[in-house]
Amino acid sequence: MTAPEVAPVTRVIDQARVDAYARHGKDPNPIHRETPEAYAGPFGKPVAHGMLVLALASEAMAAAFGKAWAESGTLKIRWRSPAFPPVRVTARCTPKSDVGGVYAYDVVCEDEAGEPLLTGTATVRP
Amino acid sequence: MAFTFETLAKGDVIPFSMTVTREEIEGYLSATGEDASRWTDAVPPLLLAAFMVAGLLARVPIPLEVMHTGEEIEARRAVRPGEPLDVRITVAALSQRRGASIAQFEAEALSDGESVFVSRISVLAPPPTGAGEGGDA
Numbered sequence: 001m002t003a004p005e006v007a008p009v010t011r012v013i014d015q016a017r018v019d020a021y022a023r024h025g026k027d028p029n030p031i032h033r034e035t036p037e038a039y040a041g042p043f044g045k046p047v048a049h050g051m052l053v054l055a056l057a058s059e060a061m062a063a064a065f066g067k068a069w070a071e072s073g074t075l076k077i078r079w080r081s082p083a084f085p086p087v088r089v090t091a092r093c094t095p096k097s098d099v100g101g102v103y104a105y106d107v108v109c110e111d112e113a114g115e116p117l118l119t120g121t122a123t124v125r126p
Numbered sequence: 127m128a129f130t131f132e133t134l135a136k137g138d139v140i141p142f143s144m145t146v147t148r149e150e151i152e153g154y155l156s157a158t159g160e161d162a163s164r165w166t167d168a169v170p171p172l173l174l175a176a177f178m179v180a181g182l183l184a185r186v187p188i189p190l191e192v193m194h195t196g197e198e199i200e201a202r203r204a205v206r207p208g209e210p211l212d213v214r215i216t217v218a219a220l221s222q223r224r225g226a227s228i229a230q231f232e233a234e235a236l237s238d239g240e241s242v243f244v245s246r247i248s249v250l251a252p253p254p255t256g257a258g259e260g261g262d263a
Contacts, residue, residue: 011159024153025173025248030189042191042252050194051176055158058172062164070168070204078196078248 003095003103006064009056013048014086032108034090046064050064053117056073064093067102068126077107077120093122100104101125129186131251134229140215142181144235146173148207164225168204175199175245177232182215182247189251196248203242211242212237218246225253 011017015034022028027049030037031113038046049106057101062069083089105122127195129140146169154173155162175197181187182186205211228250234242 017157020157022155024150025176027176027183029183029190037190042193044146051179051197052158053173054197055160058170059158059160062160062170066164067168067199067204070201073171073201075172075197076196076198079194081221 001098003098003105004064005095006060006093006105008116009063010088010090011056012086012088013083018046018048018085020051021049025049025051027051038112041066043082043084044086045084048085048087050083050118052056052077053079053083053089053109056123057093057109057118060091060093061105061124064068065096065124065126066104069124070126072123074123075107075120079118080116081111083111089117096121120124128140131188131192131229133187134186134217134220136217136220138217140182140185142185142213142215144177144181144211144213145209146177146205146207148213150177151207158255167206169209170205171199171243174205174235174243175233178213178215178235179263181213182233183229188249192249192251194247195250196246197244198244200240200244202244203240205235205242209237211237227251229253 018032032040089109089110093107094105102123102125107120107122109117113120215233217230218232221228231247233245
């Protein structure tokens with residue numbers, strides 16, 4: 001058995017969105033914003049929050065499964081590359097299996113060049 | 127008890143209370159770009175994870191160079207807006223690799239003693255030379 005398809009989610013993550021996420025996601029780390037710390041930091045420029053990139057994968061699963069995602073969803077991911085705004089990110093959840101009514105997906109969020117920003121798995125029990 | 131990243135020990139527990147309001151959900155979704163109409167009676171799971179990370183950062187000063195390298199979430203039931211949660215973040219593992227410090231935290235949210243959400247957070251502090259692994263920051 002295979003889990004049903006999940007529509008991809010694509011969104012531009014620009015500096016304004018990163019700044020908004022810093023406020024509303026409660027992560028004011030200056031390396032995500034236009035700050036001296038960002039330019040002196042490990043990436044040499046502002047980098048989008050990884051949790052903001054991951055939010056697109058969660059959004060794709062929520063769009064497909066509604067409240068079941070909030071009731072039973074799991075994600076397990078590792079970040080692979082930093083996302084530098086502005087970047088057009090696509091979250092893809094590819095059906096992997098349906099075992100006992102638990103749908104499993106391979107998850108990737110990639111940039112416009114197809115470079116993986118994060119990879120992992122998701123499950124949901126609808 | 128005051129914590130610092132450098133002095134954390136395996137088994138340390140960082141407890142705090144948390145309540146996610148509708149206004150916070152709307153703000154979060156406006157930032158991520160997700161349609162808010164789907165989240166009128168439940169808190170988006172990734173918001174819970176993000177706010178648990180924020181709670182950790184508020185209580186444990188983390189050096190700027192520390193990278194968030196991995197994340198797991200496990201929703202055990204939907205959390206309602208305004209529902210009081212008791213969060214316990216436990217230092218699950220600490221290790222060193224090629225001069226980098228690696229820490230794993232397990233964060234659990236409970237509502238009236240019922241475990242409703244778990245998040246596992248992996249972070250890496252690169253060695254002073256700057257050589258390290260990729261990650262989010």
